[in-house]
Amino acid sequence: MKNLVCTTLMSLSLLAAAGYVNAAGDAAKGEKLVAACGACHGADGNSALAAFPKLAGLGEKYLLNQMIAIKNKSRNIAEMAGQLDALSEQDLANIAAFYSSKPMQLSGSKEQQVQLNSGLKVDGLALGAKVFRGGNHESGVPACTGCHSPTGLGNAPAGYPRLSGQHADYIAKQLREFRAGNRTTDGDSMVMRGVTQYMSDAEIDAVANFIAGLN
Structure with missing residues (x-):
């Protein structure tokens, strides 16, 4: 169990679930399975380091689907081999229930400037809020709120994870993984790959930073 779900679940990223199963989990039983996970993700799923995603409060269905994807190798992460x-599957469901039951602590946003493709530097927080809430109509980027809610709390029954409070660096990394086609856990619908293909680096960094402090 060492490094269980290390560097994996976000969800930041973030991110649309493939929708594999709906097994019911037992949080009390899950707590007995995650002792070794705290080194990466914190005892309650609130990791201290941005290299490891926060798992607390991401949503039971999303967490379970990500672990199943890792186990069946449709999501390949070297540290999780x-x-x-x-x-x-029941063990995984129990782990998902445990982490989902914990509140996520906000990472917090920071003052930021980002450089657009034109070379113009703009306020990153303002850009992040604009893209998260309204998308970018010119380039075809849809708003994040449609799946992840205006507050970033996601849609747990649908399998869309909470984003608000997640580490900004982790969110940005997952968005780039989707954009490059390296992460495919959005399934045949390719929702996240379709969204991120139109996002610039500036938009990714700005949205990730905005989300980290959203509540």
Whole structure:
């Protein structure tokens, strides 16, 4: 179980679930399975380091689907190789229920300037808020609120994770992974890959920073 779900679930990223199963989890049983996970993700799923995503409050369905994707190798993360192989689907559901039951702590946004493709530097927080709430009509980027809610709390029953409060660096990394086609856990619908293909680096960094302080 060492490094369980290390560097993996976000969800920041973030991100549309593939919708594999709906197994019911037991948080109390899940708590007994995650002792070794605290080194990366914190005892309650609130990781201290941006390299490791916060798992607290991401949503039970999303967390379960991501762990199943890792176990069946449709989501490949070197640090997770073999880590979930000995766990049953019910074990994974219990872990998902435990982390989902915990409140996420806000990482917080920071003052930021980002450089647009034109070379113009703009207020990153203002750009992040604009793209998150309204998208970019000129380039075809849709608003994030449609799936992840105006407050960034996601849609747990639908499998869309909470984003608000997640580490900005982790969110930005996952958005770039979707944009490059390296992350495919948005399934056949390719929702996140379709969204991010139109996002500039400036928009990704700005949205990620805005989300980290959204509540």
